[in-house]
Amino acid sequence: MIDYSILVKSPLFNGISEEECMTLCSKIHYQVRKFEKDAIVVQGGEEVTNLFVVLSGSVRGEMIDYSGKTVKIEDIEAPRPLAAAFLFGKENKFPVTVTANKKSELLAIPVVEFLKLLQLNTRLLRNYLNNISTRAQFLSQKLHFLSFKTIKEKVAHFLLQQAGDRFHSFELKNTQQQLAELFGVTRPSLARVLGEMQSENLIKIEKKTVTLLDKEGLNSLLENG
Amino acid sequence: MIDYSILVKSPLFNGISEEECMTLCSKIHYQVRKFEKDAIVVQGGEEVTNLFVVLSGSVRGEMIDYSGKTVKIEDIEAPRPLAAAFLFGKENKFPVTVTANKKSELLAIPVVEFLKLLQLNTRLLRNYLNNISTRAQFLSQKLHFLSFKTIKEKVAHFLLQQAGDRFHSFELKNTQQQLAELFGVTRPSLARVLGEMQSENLIKIEKKTVTLLDKEGLNSLLENG
């Protein structure tokens, strides 16, 4: 029924042997559901009562906006789990409608059964906790970024974070375009701010190398926020 | 040692009886640590190896900025847990330095022991998962909000979300000030936009009652983002 060699490659079951995985699954109720191309797996807004793991094929998340148009969000290929972050919590509803890209098989484990699994296997529990925690931490960090009002503040925070306790000089690994997207601003605006910060002798940029000339000054940009 | 009547009031142990709680704790290793006023509980950047629950007194989170100044973040009173969201995940380090506001007692449970607890008691597991999931969902929603560029878009999204499929009229439960903070804008700016949207006959506001006059119009504000 289940191809365990695929399942153990999923982030959730990572580090668990195929045998163990099989034993675990034998102890709970689950379903393997098959979907034809373009079949709807779950409707957005529906309550999340199952953990889904894509066993074969691929599905896509689509958000339906208020006017009825669909906007593609992301593809999920085997063996990734689906909406794992929405199994619990106050608003455990699917944020998106999920549709099969092609003929696909999905493992569906009811929440109560998944809870049993988590209590049976420490590695699985750790995997799941790490998964949603990492996600939360990512969101938290991204939010922290956006909490800075001006582009200057965002840049200052980014540079200080990148530099850390290391040297005052380091290599930029992103283009201005990529940084602009990270900050949620336009590329010329970012360039303008970088220029201003150079003429204020806060930083110096040569090709891809950034030098922090005045860490104190960069700090003070953040404090007065 | 532990005052279980307090512990069961914490969000983590909510719904678990004092007896059960006592039995659970007897099965694991833990410490009750006492801190004098202004003693440092944990240093920011330190790895999170324990789950802390404030049993008595209160502690405060303080962030140390790049120049060394401390900024108070929040107070945590008994019986709330500490940094519960940072127990797992890639970056499981304390984001803040935690200091005792007054003489306080904290329960410290090592991560591995806490994992045991989670596997022993389903209610505790559910509580914890709900706790961090709700947090992640809150962050996710907040992030979604900030992804809208203009205030009008944010307001339109908020109103359509609040209304849902229900009537076109509903009660606002927040003040403009609170909404402004949710959107990350200033209060006068929000008021101005609300005024504009009224004169454009998109919405009508009477005291705390909002009526959506033109859902289509509100939608179109979002699509052109």
Added chain:
DNA sequence: ATCATTTTGTAACAATTGATACATTTTGCC
């Protein structure tokens, strides 16, 4: 009912950012 406090409406001006366009520099490839 009245008064103090909070909330809301509104206005004028400043500051920041976006949009667009174009020149210049850098990069990668042949």
Added chain:
DNA sequence: GGCAAAATGTATCAATTGTTACAAAATGAT
């Protein structure tokens, strides 16, 4: 080295939002 493509620097103007200030309205307590 030379060329095309990508990345960057820069300028101008428009649009949005913040800032500050004050008056009107609503709320809540005595």
